[in-house]
Amino acid sequence: MVASPNYVIAVYDGDGSAGINPGPTPPGSGAIEKVFTDYFKSKKIPSVPTEFSGRSDYGPFIAEGVNIPAGGLFTGAEGVKTEEQAKLFSGTAGVAYDVNYHGKGDTYSNLNFTAFEINAKASAHAIATFIQSTKVVDDEKATAGASPKVAAKIAAEPNDALVAQGKDLCAGELA
Secondary structure (H helix, E strand, O other): OOOOOOOOOEEEOOOOOOOOOOOOOOOOHHHHHHHHHHHHHHOOOOOEEEOOOOOOOOHHHHOOOOOOOOOOEEOOOOOEOOHHHHHHHOOOOOOEOOOOOOOOOOOHHHOOHHHHHHHHHHHHHHHHHHHHOOHHHHHHHHHOOOOHHHHHHHHHOOOOHHHHOOOOOOOHHHO
16 A cells, blocks of 8 residues: 555565564565665655564565565554644545545545556556666575674675665656
8 A cells, every 4th residue: 555645654664673573584585675764765765664574465475474575564454543644745644544444435536636647656666676786685595594704705705786885776756
């Protein structure tokens, strides 16, 4: 969900660093999270981590035994916006992110187009980044459970220049 009416700009906690996930996430998911958080930082757009629990379409990918790296964005569902979130993203504290979530009013006319545009551009950036190279995801997968010596060697290898420099690959209006 990327256009909730009373939105937050949230990135799934792929590396588990926020301490809010119910269990481990597949190696490589942290690298995906970082592409989004780095993008938002480069655009001076605030974002917050959100629980990566598997309760949405990505669930089967991160399920135990499958462990496909995943990541993404979330603007909120039935949860209630906090005062802190209202200060950071505007909107109304004490009200659900999407009062129509899975209800009769959950239609196109319910979208917040500011949130939609922000998340569409972030998604385009991530797609453009991973079309160029998945090395950051592959490296995270390769170092999961590796000895410190092997992990250091993989980390020392130069990343694809476009990804390592955090270059915004989207041109024109998407940039």
